[in-house]
Amino acid sequence: RSLRASTFTDYQLWVVDDGSTEPIAPVVARAAPGGQIIRFEQNVGLTRGLNAAIARGAGEYVVLLNNDTEVEPDWLASLVRCADEHPRAGSVASKMRLMSDRTRLHSAGDYYSVRGMPGNRGVWMFDAGQYDQQKHVFSACGGAALYRRAALATVDRGGGEIFDERLFMYCEDVDLAWRLWRNEWECVYCPDAVVYHALSATAGGKLASYYVARNLWLVIARSIPRGV
Template sequence: MSEPLISVIIPNWNGAAHLPTCLEALRRQTYARREVIVVDNGSTDDSLQVLARYPEVRILALRSNQGFAGAVNAGIRAALGELIALLNNDTEASPAWLETLTAAFERHPDAGLLASKILLFDRRNVFHSAGDYYRVDGIPGNRGVWEIDEGQYDHEEEVFSACGAAAAYRRELFQDIGFFDEDFFYSCEDMDLAWRAQIAGWNCWYVPTAVVYHKLSATGGGPTASFYDGRNFIYLIAKDYPTGLLRRFWPQVFRAQWRIAREALRAWRGTAARARLRGMLAGLLTWPRVARKRPQVFARRRRSDEALFARLTPGVF
């Protein structure tokens, strides 16, 4: 049986300074059956000139910034691979990254998505993500973030979600549950997809040998990330949190949102704190837009509330 083709999709917006490191690392990959697609979100820097130095890369140049979700969806539609890998432009993948991901899909036919071991670019013994979790109180997060790598996450295991900075997906998953939700635009679109995958009965596996180094927030972060985190945490609850579980845990969900708002109010002078509050307000005002998608999400249900609850992480009560 021939090896599957894996399509690596890199969303890019004004990332000219980061692209050479990312693309040179992909040239060093030990897995040969790959294609690389860079989706440019209307960059105004020298990104397209940099990309011209990499003839093996397919370039999709969008006219305007469609956000992470919009760029990735354009790449998925253009991709030829049976497997889809997402990679941020400010990363450096270890040489065996694609080979280990492809082998993990073969070992785990139940897996719709895979999480990489993501370490900081400048402190390569510190975690960004060992897979992502979703707490019962409605807060998502990166497992192991800021922890020193001492082997505590060297075991291949199921996790709730894969951080979209370096993740892999079966094409069948998108055929089953749809693409990334472009209403999320920039943040939590990977967690929304994971919720839909979990509800539909797919599993997510963390692969500790699939190592990627990430310049965390090099092309994002700050007030922009704070705004979209504030809004999209609410969007996740409105769209994906099962009704039966929400009836049980709404006090914890409410308290978690109130804690975030209170902390932002205390730090009101900071631009990121004000952006977080604006995002939360936007989420409260526009949540019906994403809540209308709940019937479509749960029409694919293959897991009970209790089975989903078992996959969540306890909240901070």
Template sequence: MARAAAKHKPSAPAVSVLIVTYESGPTLARCLAALKAQTFGDFETILVDNASPDGAAQAAARGEPALRLIENAENLGFAAGVNAGARVARGRWLALLNPDAYPEPDWLQRLMAAASLHPEVRAFASRQLSAADPTRLDGLGDVMAGAGFPFRGGYRGPDPGPLPTGEVFSPCGGAMLVERDLFLELGGMDERLFCYCEDVDLGYRLRLAGGRSLVVPDAVVRHQGSASSGGPRSDFATFYGTRNRLWVFVKDTPPALFWLTLPLHLGATAVLFTRHAMRGELASPWRGFKAAVKDIRIAIEARHEAQARRKVGSLAIARAMTWNPADVFRRRVVIRPLATPPPRPTPPAGA
């Protein structure tokens, strides 16, 4: 009888799409409709709801029985939400998608084609366009400046049009593909970060392990952005972004590079705070910075873990960063061309 039951067990999908929701009612239905229209159909959808009071995730699950719903008793943040979904996912690949990101019909097909074409790569980023103005970018992969400041490449700039697949520092968690085994090997998202910069931290740890990430410019989503947190300059976003940026710098920067760039990081922070002050928005980033310093032991403990797993040195990480100040001030797209793969070794005669 057990064998007969096993015969009828549905096979695992190739991809598990993970969507973490919190008060996502205004956008979730559109996101799920875009997923239903995908030309690549071998995927499951997992909603992880962080105790939303709006009931949107529950309503979506009632309307679509194939959806898998995880209901957290409280708001655990994006990082813990993704980890909860990854633990139950059945796909070889995890596709992380924000509930306010609307993928084009061939989004998953394009990502999976890139994964097939580049089997040595295990993490991929998407082209994110602004949902409000698709002629402008929301991001083309994440960039890490030499000062230890991450940013979305091309954010709010004009869409540059067709581009080849290339290497970026890390994928943005709003629309990315990562191999599930790799995700788990890296320890998943760092739940101590709660929200913001956790995707940069994941991509940084992938680099420390000797891996790399590619952006697939023809895998397109339209991203509304910060729909659940009140906008990119809300108190919530600014507090956690400021706190976590310092923690990720302390946690992930290799030793030689850390001491070399610490003055740059502090100087860049001072410049950013000056801009906040000129806009009358200093309270939230200052609270975030104080919280980061007060609980710096959290970042130091995390550093011990991250550096213990490190397989590459400071030079390899430095080469993956941008050292051009204009890239930072203009939030330029930074995509490095793919290196020509080494030729396969010729087997000995008679092999």
């Protein structure tokens, strides 16, 4: 719904219905007039849903936004401006704050530690402006990120499979970041692109914990060179 106030209006909106038990067409009609629905009869996983949406679009940029977020009116314009300013940026990261406490950060772009673990810069910290500078970072949180379509084309696994569908959900953005970096695409953090995230509003529990643990090791095994 918050996208309706966007200062940037030249975009197509695709909403992925990943096997919901209730009709979402009335909700989309009210919250996002003009939004087009991609319907799956069962839960096929976040990664397949994202790939379907990416395939439907045709713009220079692909912007992903989870349904448990709210954005500032200039969020989308800021992402596009940052991407325009950095032609080697395959992705652009948002400044993500907590929905429950909008003075605190969830992510100012993501990092990858020497221990092989990804993390969110500034997580849980009070936003005192310490992350108000553009900066190259490892990756963007896929819950609110811009990707350059030309960059995604270089990491296509075949048949439009940009995100690895075997991962199903969680760590798919980390895996994509590794592949983009190996193809010489950068990630830039855009502090002016502010979004609020309600943590685990639509996911969580034991199944989520399983996918996080499994996928972390899968990404490590195939991304970090042997001997490191």
